[in-house]
Amino acid sequence: MNKNVVACKVVSLLLTFIVSFNSYAQSSISDIRVSPSNDSTRIVVDVSKQTNFSYFSLQSPSRLVIDFKETDRKFRFNSVNNSSNLIKKMRHSTPKLASDMRMVIELNKAVTTQIFSLQPSADFGHRIVIDLTDPNPPSVVTNAAAPKRDKDIVVVIDAGHGGVDPGSIGPKGTYEKNITLSISKMLEKQINDEPGLRAVMTRTGDYYISPNDRPDFATRENADLLVSIHADAFTTPQPRGGSVWVLSKGRADSELGRLLERTERTSELLGSAADVIGDRDTERYFAETIFNMSMDLSRASSYDISNKVIKEMKKVTKMHKKIPQSASLAVLTAPETPSILVEVGFISNPQEEKNLNWQAYRQQLADSLFKSIKLFFRNAPPEGTLWAQERDNQPRTHKVRSGESLSVIAKRYSVDLGKLREANNIRGDLVRIGQVLAIPSY
Numbered sequence: 001m002n003k004n005v006v007a008c009k010v011v012s013l014l015l016t017f018i019v020s021f022n023s024y025a026q027s028s029i030s031d032i033r034v035s036p037s038n039d040s041t042r043i044v045v046d047v048s049k050q051t052n053f054s055y056f057s058l059q060s061p062s063r064l065v066i067d068f069k070e071t072d073r074k075f076r077f078n079s080v081n082n083s084s085n086l087i088k089k090m091r092h093s094t095p096k097l098a099s100d101m102r103m104v105i106e107l108n109k110a111v112t113t114q115i116f117s118l119q120p121s122a123d124f125g126h127r128i129v130i131d132l133t134d135p136n137p138p139s140v141v142t143n144a145a146a147p148k149r150d151k152d153i154v155v156v157i158d159a160g161h162g163g164v165d166p167g168s169i170g171p172k173g174t175y176e177k178n179i180t181l182s183i184s185k186m187l188e189k190q191i192n193d194e195p196g197l198r199a200v201m202t203r204t205g206d207y208y209i210s211p212n213d214r215p216d217f218a219t220r221e222n223a224d225l226l227v228s229i230h231a232d233a234f235t236t237p238q239p240r241g242g243s244v245w246v247l248s249k250g251r252a253d254s255e256l257g258r259l260l261e262r263t264e265r266t267s268e269l270l271g272s273a274a275d276v277i278g279d280r281d282t283e284r285y286f287a288e289t290i291f292n293m294s295m296d297l298s299r300a301s302s303y304d305i306s307n308k309v310i311k312e313m314k315k316v317t318k319m320h321k322k323i324p325q326s327a328s329l330a331v332l333t334a335p336e337t338p339s340i341l342v343e344v345g346f347i348s349n350p351q352e353e354k355n356l357n358w359q360a361y362r363q364q365l366a367d368s369l370f371k372s373i374k375l376f377f378r379n380a381p382p383e384g385t386l387w388a389q390e391r392d393n394q395p396r397t398h399k400v401r402s403g404e405s406l407s408v409i410a411k412r413y414s415v416d417l418g419k420l421r422e423a424n425n426i427r428g429d430l431v432r433i434g435q436v437l438a439i440p441s442y
């Protein structure tokens with residue numbers, strides 16, 4: 001997070017603008033990839049050079065027409081693997097100018113469109129990205145009663161900023177986007193090396209992702225946690241230290257409202273439960289209650305893990321804020337995924353900028369995040385995961401204290417008194433203070 005987000009947006013717009021005035025020889029399209037999600041589809045067009053474009057929409061039937069300026073027409077659309085339910089077909093059409101290439105996307109429904117150019121980076125060349133968003137997407141929760149889940153605990157690591165958005169810039173010219181990606185990759189490795197945990201990165205290189213795509217990513221991955229990594233900045237060099245952020249209650253409430261508005265039929269949210277309820281008002285009430293509960297649960301978990309992160313992080317760095325902070329941040333709005341944003345320090349502070357450029361220091365920060373994530377999930381592994389299984393299979397023991405009888409202990413662990421006797425080879429009720437008993441798991 002930084003105060004330069006707006007400035008960065010302007011910069012990225014300016015870049016797009018400059019790009020569009022910079023073409024002189026014909027461009028050509030080498031590849032088009034379609035990546036659908038529940039409520040949107042991203043089309044990435046690889047072009048041989050900076051390419052100017054313009055576009056417009058047509059209704060009934062819905063179409064999106066894009067003119068690639070000074071571009072040849074050699075690309076074959078039938079080579080594109082289209083698995084998006086928003087796109088019926090992609091094809092050529094005759095452009096107004098003979099030197100242009102006109103692409104028509106036939107749509108299955110009206111969508112909102114965003115098109116932008118991406119600057120080449122170490123990872124890829126010139127690209128034009130077309131984002132189609134479904135204003136009325138099908139619900140993500142198809143069956144509230146039996147959510148599918150992964151055996152691994154899934155942690156989405158979100159490296160802040162990227163591509164045209166550098167984030168904050170340190171006095172020595174350090175880009176926040178590079179620091180966040182480096183720490184994210186270190187954390188990713190540690191998580192993936194731990195059996196039962198799996199990390200997924202929102203970005204793996206230096207490219208731009210909009211803040212709204214990041215929580216959607218966590219929802220799509222059925223993530224158990226989203227950790228967004230940032231470095232802070234201020235107008236004066238003094239402030240320093242880390243902080244951890246969770247979603248504010250106000251933003252959580254307004255997101256809940258937005259979610260319910262977006263869902264035409266609340267029964268879609270409830271899955272098979274709706275058949276039992278059978279009337280719309282009650283359905284809405286239940287949908288609201290369920291979402292409220294999962295939002296509250298996510299926020300409580302976010303707060304819990306934030307405290308653990310602060311406890312570990314303060315062994316590595318000074319903390320700017322000693323308790324979790326809350327704010328209205330788009331990246332933290334995944335309704336069912338506990339989400340935290342970690343500011344690892346102030347890149348605007350010369351000493352911290354120096355530290356953040358030191359690999360061993362970044363590793364220490366990643367270590368502290370890893371430790372706290374591990375601790376959080378060891379304490380409360382999500383049901384259905386390997387870690388939950390391990391917890392359930394762990395042999396339990398009890399050390400007898402003064403005044404405890406065998407029947408009191410049996411009651412406390414909800415086990416059968418006979419089974420407790422059997423497990424410990426005891427005949428009567430007599431136990432000694434300090435005796436360690438095995439507690440059977442049934």
Ligand SMILES: [Zn+2]
Binds near residue numbers: 230231
């Ligand atoms: Zn940031």
